[in-house]
Amino acid sequence: MLxxxxxxxxxxxxxxxxDDANAIYLKNRLFEIGIPVEGISAxxxxxxxxMRVLESVAPTVxxxxxxxxxxxxxxxxxxxxxxxxxxxxxxxxxxVKRDLEHxxxxRHRVMPDNCLRQALIPQGGKVLKNHVGTAPGIIMDDxxxxxxxLPGPPREMQPMFEEQVLPELLKRFGKPVFCRKHFRMTGIPESVLDQAAAPLYQKYADIQTTVLSRPGDIELIFTGRDEDCAGGLEVLCGEIRAKLGDFIYSEQGAPLEEEVGRLLVQRRLTLSTAESCTGGLLSKRMTDIPGSSVYFxxxxxxxxxxxxxxxVGVPRDIIERHGAVSPATAAALAATVKIRFGADSALSxxxxxxxxxxxxxxxVGLVYIGVVVGERREIKKYQFFGDREMVRYQSTQAALDVLRRMLSD
Amino acid sequence: MLxxxxxxxxxxxxxxxxDDANAIYLKNRLFEIGIPVEGISAxxxxxxxxMRVLESVAPTVxxxxxxxxxxxxxxxxxxxxxxxxxxxxxxxxxxVKRDLEHxxxxRHRVMPDNCLRQALIPQGGKVLKNHVGTAPGIIMDDxxxxxxxLPGPPREMQPMFEEQVLPELLKRFGKPVFCRKHFRMTGIPESVLDQAAAPLYQKYADIQTTVLSRPGDIELIFTGRDEDCAGGLEVLCGEIRAKLGDFIYSEQGAPLEEEVGRLLVQRRLTLSTAESCTGGLLSKRMTDIPGSSVYFxxxxxxxxxxxxxxxVGVPRDIIERHGAVSPATAAALAATVKIRFGADSALSxxxxxxxxxxxxxxxVGLVYIGVVVGERREIKKYQFFGDREMVRYQSTQAALDVLRRMLSD
Known part of the structure; x- marks a missing residue:
């Protein structure tokens, strides 16, 4: 078995x-070309x-x-x-000796004595050139x-893998992705998604399903590796949309901040934010996207x-009467920050x-979100669970998602 | 060998x-108690x-x-x-059967049939109670x-390990940390640190050294496992301080935002920020620290x-004459955001x-930092390398570090 x-x-x-960043990179790339991974060791x-790992795994891979x-x-x-x-x-x-000397x-440097060891190659091995560092890679059949x-530093390993190993793997074993759909969702717990989606995708044995989930964000990735899958994938995606469409924010695997940015550009709207408990994480996420200065x-x-x-300009008596964590304050924050920045929309x-x-x-975990788009406004209340980081992340997901829904209407 | x-x-x-979060957790905990890890597999x-992994590793661990x-x-x-x-x-x-039924x-739920499988224990195994989920752990000698x-979900695995496995490991094999120093530094490239620090710590064979590094942040951890190390560690730390003291921001492993927060509390000063390219990451980092509302x-x-x-209140002609990315704009941002928020100090x-x-x-990578503390001000220019995320992270490190130095004076 491959x-x-x-x-x-x-x-x-x-x-x-x-931590072993190379394994994470390589398992993603092997997944892409349809080579299953039996195990990972460090x-x-x-x-x-x-040697013990090699001896134990060699017979089956x-x-x-x-x-x-x-x-x-x-x-x-x-x-x-x-x-x-x-x-x-x-x-x-x-x-390799010559390459090392060059x-x-x-670089006008003297080659250290031990450096020549890098020219030692197991008999029958083919050299993989290293265009970034000095250690060559090796590929060999047995x-x-x-x-x-491959060399350990990712900046040396990755180009060597992409340019010299991947083509060889594809030629020998590869089954590249023929069709793929990468749904991203928020606002639905993983267990609920599982119950709704599993009966749908389990019908399609030839379509590979991957579910990635953390509080506030779920990814559902369908992969087909040949032409025969394409029809099934289309039907499956239709069923997923019919059942879960309300929670889906991207079908291309884009993060929510990118999707919100896309909608803002499409509608030619600008955005400003007022953040209390998220402390800047919301604007940080918006500006993670290169080019976000067009709308943010x-x-x-x-x-x-x-x-x-x-x-921001929240009236003092609103905070005094309702408290800083209240629907009234969330509403006032969004309304006033929109005006202050002269933006078309605002999130609080x-x-x-x-x-x-x-x-x-x-x-802990009680959060109010305020959204204004033009003349429309919404205030939402949430009770999140988890530690400080999880509450803050889920708050930004919720805020971005309310805005996305309003922009999509 | 243990x-x-x-x-x-x-x-x-x-x-x-x-990714295998449990291995990361466990290798840290084993390191703490002085049990070396031979390998990690998934x-x-x-x-x-x-079975093949078990057979291959059992003889040597x-x-x-x-x-x-x-x-x-x-x-x-x-x-x-x-x-x-x-x-x-x-x-x-x-x-275990009884526990599962309870x-x-x-929870007023009917136990699924297959659930009883969790009560199957290899002969001679001692049960580890699971206070979070249903799957018990097992510990056994051979x-x-x-x-x-141990169960896979970290929220079940971690308490079980801490409460029921760690005491057993300590009793049998543990060599707890006797003394430790955890330096954190910024403003020095890893290669320069290596050249300066390696000749110092290599003299102490009985002190374990770990270097963790990413652009903008280096950690240098020294661990001694018995009394005899204490004197050497003290001398070594003195040498490290003498050579690298200028770059050290913590000797307790605290992140820079925590250290800055500590100094602000100590000096009873408040802080406000004005961020352009970092887009909120700086304030997000400041507010990562619980209780930061006291000073931020x-x-x-x-x-x-x-x-x-x-x-923020930057005069229009400063931006028009010097551009948004300029020392003059950085200075004006810090000065005006300090006034606007009525803060004692400001970062831009x-x-x-x-x-x-x-x-x-x-x-790309050109960044100006402005700092005001009371009447004192500093403007710094940086040229960072790396992708958008790396430039933004290094910018916040540099900003926090300039403030830290001014607060430490």
Missing amino acids: RAYLIAIGSELLYPGH VGDEEMPL RVIIMTGGLGPTEDDITKKAVARHLNRTLQYNED FFVA KNRLYVL LGGVVCYSNESKIAQ VTGIAGPGGGTTDKP | RAYLIAIGSELLYPGH VGDEEMPL RVIIMTGGLGPTEDDITKKAVARHLNRTLQYNED FFVA KNRLYVL LGGVVCYSNESKIAQ VTGIAGPGGGTTDKP
């Missing part, structure tokens, strides 16, 4: 703070643990991709372990299995009551992000 | 979007690949921690694979090796030129985050 295994080599991966800079451990130091043991695992010798490769001459050795004028982070009054968020500040009447 | 191996079980881990919901695959469905194969690997039978555990009675099976009054995200003039950021908007004179 399967790949990913192995990252590097002792730092076993310590706090260094081991330190030691020959024996790597067709592709083994290793990242890291190709450098010039004693610690870099990947080639030695692979040579031993395949019972091959390491031999100096003259082309690399240092071009008994109907493909071994790929700016906002006020009004963390204190005084700044809600003086900087006021709530209690926690962990402190909650009361019985106004618990 | 070593642990981490195995995550779950097919979703092999697909895009689901496999799907299939018995054979898991003392602890194997598995997460996931303990649920009630056919897919949940962890217990079956472990029982087979250890040549033991699975037996119903009466206590769980459903208390030939001088400890097997730990709020800010303006002045993404458009007009909002810099109308909302204006620059070109990219990818578009750069020119030969003002390339």
Whole structure:
């Protein structure tokens, strides 16, 4: 059966703070071209643990991709372990030697002695050029299995994989995506989505379904790998839209802030924001999108009551009578920040992000959203769950989604 | 040799979007108590690949921690694979059975038939109670090796590990941290830090050093595991301070926004911000810290030129003469936002985050920071590299650091 295994080599991966970014990149790319991954491992800079992984996975997979451990130091043991695992010798490769010498001459630097180790290639291995660093990659066949050795730094690994490995994988095993639909939704809990969507997509055995979910955002990705899927995918997407259309904000996998930006551009409207509990996260998300200056004028982070009054223009008696976390304050924030910035639309968020500040009447997670688009306005109340970060993220999702719905009407 | 191996079980881990958060959590906790990790693997919901990992790693490690695959469905194969690997039978555990029945009675729900599978425990295994979900964990010994099976959802796994597994690990193998120093630095490239710090810490073989680095932030963690290290650690920290003190913003591992907050509280000063290219990220970071409302009054995200003039109060002719990205505009933004919010101090950021908007004179990554604390003011110019996100993050690091230095004087 066609399967790949990913192995990252590097002792730092076993310590706090260094996670295996290459596995995340590679499993995405293999998914794209339809090569299933059997497993992912990370081991330190030691020959024996790597050899044990190789010996244990080799019998059942067709592709083994290793990242890291190709450098010039004693610690870099990947080639030695692979040579031993395949019972091959390491031999100096003259082309690589020359490339290394050129690399240092071009930079007016003296090549360190140990650097030549990078020219050692297991017998029968084909060299993959490294256009960014000095360690070459290697690709080699053994008994109907493909071994790929790539450098550890992502900026060296990724172009080498894209330019020199991917074409080879596609040629041998690839089943590229024929059709795909990438729904993104908000405002629906994962369990409810599951109950609604699973009976629909489970009918289509040839369409691969991936569900990604976090509080406030769900992605539902359908992938078909041949022509026969196309019709089914279209029917399935129609059924999904009929049942869940109200929650779908993108069918192209775009984040909500991009979708809101697209709608603002389409309607030639500008936006401003007034944020209390989200503290700038909403405007940060709006400006994550390059080119957002066309529609996003700016906002006020009004963390204190005084700044809600003086900087945004909320009447003092509204805050005194209703409190800062109230529908009246949310409404006033949106209305006044729109006027102040001379924007066509405005969003406001006021709530209690926690962990402190909650009361019985106004618990942590209580959030009011205010939206104004032209003359239309809406105020919404939410009770979110989770920690400070989760409450703040869900608040921005809710705010953007209310605006999206109003812009879509 | 004392070593642990981490195995995550779950097919979703092999697909895009689901990464193994449990391994990250567990490797941090094992590091804390001085148990080295030999490797980390993730496999799907299939018995054979898991068995192969178990067989390959068992001979060399003392602890194997598995997460996931303990649920009630056919897919949940962890217990079956472990029982087979250890040549033991699975037996119903009466206590777990009773707990499961109670769980459903208390929630007025009928227990699904397959749920009882969760009461199957490999012979000789000790049950770990799950206070959050229904799947119990298991801990068992076999030939001088400890097997730990934990549920996959982090909110179930983490308390079970902390309350029921960690004490056992500490008792058997733990070498808790005796002394630690966690330096955080900004304003120094990693390569420069390496050259300066490595010759210092390499002298202390018994002190473990971890370097974590991303553009704009470097962490240097020293850990000693016995009394003998304490003296050396103190000398080493003195040397680090002498050489790198100018770049150190925390010796307790605190993020920069927390450190700035601490200094503001100490000096009883309030802060406001005016952000252009960072679009709210600076105020978002300030308000990431619970309780920041004591010192953070709020800010303006002045993404458009007009909002810099109308909302912050920058004189129009400054922007017209010098441009929005200029030292004069940065100075005016900080000075005026301080007055507007009635704050004791202010930070401003204006620059070109990219990818578009750069020119030969003002390339992508050019950023000006303005700081005012009382009557003192500073304007700084930076040229950052990297993508939009990296430029924006580094800008906020630089802004917070200038403020920190002024507050520390």
